[in-house]
Amino acid sequence: MIRKFLVLILAFLCMSGTIIAQSPWRKGEMQVIVPIEQPAINDFARLVSGLGINSELAGDFIRCYITPDEANALKEAGIDFQTEIADLNAWSAMFGTSGVPSGYYTVDELNEIADSLALHFPDICTIHSLGTATGFYQLLAMKISDNSSIDENEAEVMFDGGIHGDEVGGPENMIRFARDLCLQYGSDPLITNLVDSREIWIYYCVNPYGRSNMTRYNGNGVDINRDCGYMWNNEGNSPSAFSQPETKAYRKLLTENQFVIHCSYHSGTEYISYPWSYRADHSPDHAIHDNLASLYADNSGYSGIPYGQGFTGMYAINGSTKDFGYGALGSISWSVEISVDKQPPASQIGTYYLKNKPSMLKMVEYAGYGICGTVTDSVTGEALPANIFIDNLFPVTSDPVYGDYHKFLLPGNYNIRIVASGYETRTITGVAISAMLATEINIALSPVEDNRFARRLISCQIPNNNFNDEGNTPAALGPPDNQRYSIGRNGYVIIDLGDTLTDGTGPEVIVFENDVTPEGYLLFAGQTLDGPWVLMGTGTGNAEFDLLETMLPSARYLKIKDDGDGQSQVADAGFDLDAIEGILHLPPVDSTGFITGIVYSVELQTPVQGATVVCGNRIAISDEHGGFIIEADTGSVEICGEFPQLFMYDCDTVAVTPGDTLFHDLYLRVQEGIHAMTAEKESFIVFPNPADNFTNITPYGNHKILNCSVFNLSGQVQQCGLAFTGNHTLNINTSALTPGVYFIRILTDEHPETFKLLIQR
Numbered sequence: 001m002i003r004k005f006l007v008l009i010l011a012f013l014c015m016s017g018t019i020i021a022q023s024p025w026r027k028g029e030m031q032v033i034v035p036i037e038q039p040a041i042n043d044f045a046r047l048v049s050g051l052g053i054n055s056e057l058a059g060d061f062i063r064c065y066i067t068p069d070e071a072n073a074l075k076e077a078g079i080d081f082q083t084e085i086a087d088l089n090a091w092s093a094m095f096g097t098s099g100v101p102s103g104y105y106t107v108d109e110l111n112e113i114a115d116s117l118a119l120h121f122p123d124i125c126t127i128h129s130l131g132t133a134t135g136f137y138q139l140l141a142m143k144i145s146d147n148s149s150i151d152e153n154e155a156e157v158m159f160d161g162g163i164h165g166d167e168v169g170g171p172e173n174m175i176r177f178a179r180d181l182c183l184q185y186g187s188d189p190l191i192t193n194l195v196d197s198r199e200i201w202i203y204y205c206v207n208p209y210g211r212s213n214m215t216r217y218n219g220n221g222v223d224i225n226r227d228c229g230y231m232w233n234n235e236g237n238s239p240s241a242f243s244q245p246e247t248k249a250y251r252k253l254l255t256e257n258q259f260v261i262h263c264s265y266h267s268g269t270e271y272i273s274y275p276w277s278y279r280a281d282h283s284p285d286h287a288i289h290d291n292l293a294s295l296y297a298d299n300s301g302y303s304g305i306p307y308g309q310g311f312t313g314m315y316a317i318n319g320s321t322k323d324f325g326y327g328a329l330g331s332i333s334w335s336v337e338i339s340v341d342k343q344p345p346a347s348q349i350g351t352y353y354l355k356n357k358p359s360m361l362k363m364v365e366y367a368g369y370g371i372c373g374t375v376t377d378s379v380t381g382e383a384l385p386a387n388i389f390i391d392n393l394f395p396v397t398s399d400p401v402y403g404d405y406h407k408f409l410l411p412g413n414y415n416i417r418i419v420a421s422g423y424e425t426r427t428i429t430g431v432a433i434s435a436m437l438a439t440e441i442n443i444a445l446s447p448v449e450d451n452r453f454a455r456r457l458i459s460c461q462i463p464n465n466n467f468n469d470e471g472n473t474p475a476a477l478g479p480p481d482n483q484r485y486s487i488g489r490n491g492y493v494i495i496d497l498g499d500t501l502t503d504g505t506g507p508e509v510i511v512f513e514n515d516v517t518p519e520g521y522l523l524f525a526g527q528t529l530d531g532p533w534v535l536m537g538t539g540t541g542n543a544e545f546d547l548l549e550t551m552l553p554s555a556r557y558l559k560i561k562d563d564g565d566g567q568s569q570v571a572d573a574g575f576d577l578d579a580i581e582g583i584l585h586l587p588p589v590d591s592t593g594f595i596t597g598i599v600y601s602v603e604l605q606t607p608v609q610g611a612t613v614v615c616g617n618r619i620a621i622s623d624e625h626g627g628f629i630i631e632a633d634t635g636s637v638e639i640c641g642e643f644p645q646l647f648m649y650d651c652d653t654v655a656v657t658p659g660d661t662l663f664h665d666l667y668l669r670v671q672e673g674i675h676a677m678t679a680e681k682e683s684f685i686v687f688p689n690p691a692d693n694f695t696n697i698t699p700y701g702n703h704k705i706l707n708c709s710v711f712n713l714s715g716q717v718q719q720c721g722l723a724f725t726g727n728h729t730l731n732i733n734t735s736a737l738t739p740g741v742y743f744i745r746i747l748t749d750e751h752p753e754t755f756k757l758l759i760q761r
Helices: 002-016 041-050 068-076 088-093 107-120 169-183 189-197 208-212 245-255 286-299 321-327 346-366
Strands: 030-035 054-058 061-066 082-085 125-132 138-144 155-161 198-203 259-266 269-274 307-309 332-339 370-377 387-390 404-407 412-419 426-433 438-440 443-445 456-461 492-502 509-512 520-526 534-540 543-545 554-562 579-582 593-601 612-615 618-621 627-632 635-643 648-656 661-663 666-670 684-687 694-699 705-711 721-724 730-733 740-748 752-759
Touching: 030 068, 061 068, 107 125, 107 138, 107 169, 107 208, 107 705, 107 740, 125 245, 138 169, 138 245, 155 169, 155 245, 155 346, 169 189, 169 198, 169 259, 169 332, 169 346, 189 198, 189 346, 198 245, 245 321, 245 456, 259 321, 259 346, 269 286, 269 321, 286 307, 286 332, 286 346, 321 332, 332 346, 370 412, 370 426, 387 404, 426 438, 426 443, 492 579, 509 520, 534 543, 593 635, 593 648, 612 627, 618 627, 627 635, 635 666, 648 661, 694 705, 694 740, 705 730
Parallel strands: 155 198, 155 259, 259 332, 269 307, 370 438, 370 443, 593 661, 593 666
Antiparallel strands: 030 061, 030 082, 054 061, 125 138, 138 198, 269 332, 370 404, 387 412, 412 426, 456 492, 492 554, 509 543, 509 579, 520 534, 520 554, 593 627, 612 618, 612 635, 635 648, 648 666, 684 694, 694 730, 705 740, 721 730, 740 752
């Protein structure tokens, strides 16, 4: 039976497209350097990138990661290089099962430290699961704040490390920063004030597969710092924008929060690199980036660490995290290169952390300066998701739950325009901003019947870039204003409307170009940011589109692709997008609604393709990404998922509102012999699991349970009754938990452990 089950798992992995690279690096890949002198180095770096070679600038040379075929391409281009590491796969194998040099934390050890912080400081530290990485590693981020289990009206700042697994210093910095914030809270006045007044997110290991295998790539051989969607351009082995589970998780974290400042930590040189990395022109927020980078450098322990725009100060890349964080979401986003050596001796870990800690605290502090406030409905007082445009700077968004917004600004006077779907646009002029203060501007908007336009531009591509056009992506947001974003010849944009459209009488989408020379394009609709994309139709200039053409019951996301006519390297190349309007049709009373989500396997921690989803007498099959959408009666309904090939099954009860689309994921678990199954950890027996109203945790040997916490998938602590019975068994009362997947974290006299608990009724 076990062999049969393993065969089924392997078949499932092949079927679902979950492919792990055969080796950490590509076959025959080597690390080489190309020496070159300034000022030609940046032009030379762009030449190497133009050959499709993964490279980075490191001081006075370019470091390249090349296969034998790419080595021949360099030679044919007349480029000489010196080999640093002749066989990267053999080199990574030297680090053994830990994957890191001696003295560095492994991925498991990083997770154990994070667990320990959350267990010992539950009021200020929570752990949030963002998904599953290649190699089946869990992607985890810590949130440190007073009342960390809830969202508050506080400025948010994010730090991350380890996106390139062979750059081992970033995660070390992250976990030490988290430790100091927790340990020094209540004793250090500065840290106490910052934790009480900010929301600090620490995504301590973005690429756990890479760290465990000493490679810059993830388990699919993709450089995930070339996989982000803003100005993606097919670099770093990335097959499409946000193609990897790591970048999907990254996108989720950034889009579900409103980070004022976002710092990503790398190694290979010492430099603070801010947007743009894809083009040489300054960004509209260049002065703000430069000011904060100067502040970071001055407060650090480095002696004159340089800073500047990534494209000109380091090297040209597309699909980076910093261009996405800033370009799509308005965060002051950058990468900090903390050491010339990617694997410095372990004795230097503390030194590099202490060089950066004062600057990290300064970024947390300055995230609360500038402008802040809330956006609400003038009638109901409820919070609103809105875009806040400030002069010509890139816009930021307000939190959809609490309505708060925050943006760091330099001292001066600014004009503010607030745009929210279904509300009148409001403009406030002459807002005065002072240094090291926060000017609070609360805005109440009046509702209107229509006025629903694109809220966010999440992804875009101009093939091979077009530096002759300004790339003004925010022009596509909000109502028509004769400001346009030219999407490029054969380029595309992916838009989040913020509202879910359903088919009704008349068009659901109106595209505005408002140009004297109308251009052609294709419009697609989708139910997720990753599609699948279904053609709504083709248009030229202003045009209307009907969702009925797609046969989709609903859609929230739109993709516009240029038709390929015209020139590519001129100003305004491609379709010029002014605005996209979404038209909502009120559902009839007692109508149906929809349920959409992803089917996951609890055991495999992956989406399930081909699962059957049943709701009443309606049936749907999950797609290649595990996604499904199914029509449902309104009110309380039961939705079930099953995948008989692996004996997986689950049912949930949900509430469906007329005409609305409910987002609800299904977590399937192997059911064969389920009532006799025990979940065994290294030190515990957990039974029953799945549980109904209770479960028992019994330690092996003489282990003692010191503390226990139960978390939901969002990292929020759940209230459960805990009681010890005979033989040191811990009884957990789970009767108050709704059915679903939870995490239990146990602290013993030796170490913490984390495992999953399924509540099923």
